[in-house]
Amino acid sequence: MLKKMLVVLSDAKTRYLVKTHFVTKGYKVILCKNGNNALDLFKVEQPNILIFDIMISEIDGYMFCLNIRKESSIPIILVTTFSTIIDRLINFKIGVDDYITKPFYLSELEAKVKFLLWRTNTPEVTNGMLDMTIYIADFQIDIIKQQVLKCQQAVNLTKIEFTLLELLITKAGETLSRNFILNTIWGYTPKRYADTKLVDVHISRLRSKIEKDPRNPALIVTDWGKGYKFNQFQSQ
16 A cells, blocks of 8 residues: 655755655655645645654644644654754654654665554554553563663663664564564665674674673574574563
8 A cells, every 4th residue: 555655844855855765665745845734734635654844834843743643643753953862852752753863864764764654554563552561581671662671770772772672572473584674674675695784783782782691692582594583572
């Protein structure tokens, strides 16, 4: 099914580049440059995902997002020039699912779009996920807050590491190929074997933070010649 994207950006050149990129990827892209028109388009078009600039005209960007959130749980990506921790906290508080700072690579934006759409349409994630906390041995993993505790102490994961952990957990017991992981999280298909090393590096880093013995992992195991698998877990 064709995915529909509403793109609300103040800069005409960026709007054009985003539309051109995603149309070639098979998306239907609806463009808008101001907040009031975007609210009307949102109600009429009912897009699958929203990308908007915090600096849009005619309506405050934060109010725009809050108005959307009153009506829908659609995935929202914020385009912003801000990147401080305080700004990030404010952005997520208003209901943004992810953000990207300007200037940005279209491949990075595509990866975020693909992951949010995948997460939205994955039954393991969408059904009952709002209060889902997973308990594994000494770990407590809050999917919504994106927080991992080990013996009640916070584990410092990067956003990519948590996204990788979330992907593995939602597919627990299933072997995921390096190609699948790379395409789902980073948004591109490897053209050579060396490209998949990116997955190996991040798996190694994640293991170093959550495994009791990273050299003999019990949670994220290697299915030799096939990929990686997260061992089955029990949730409470």
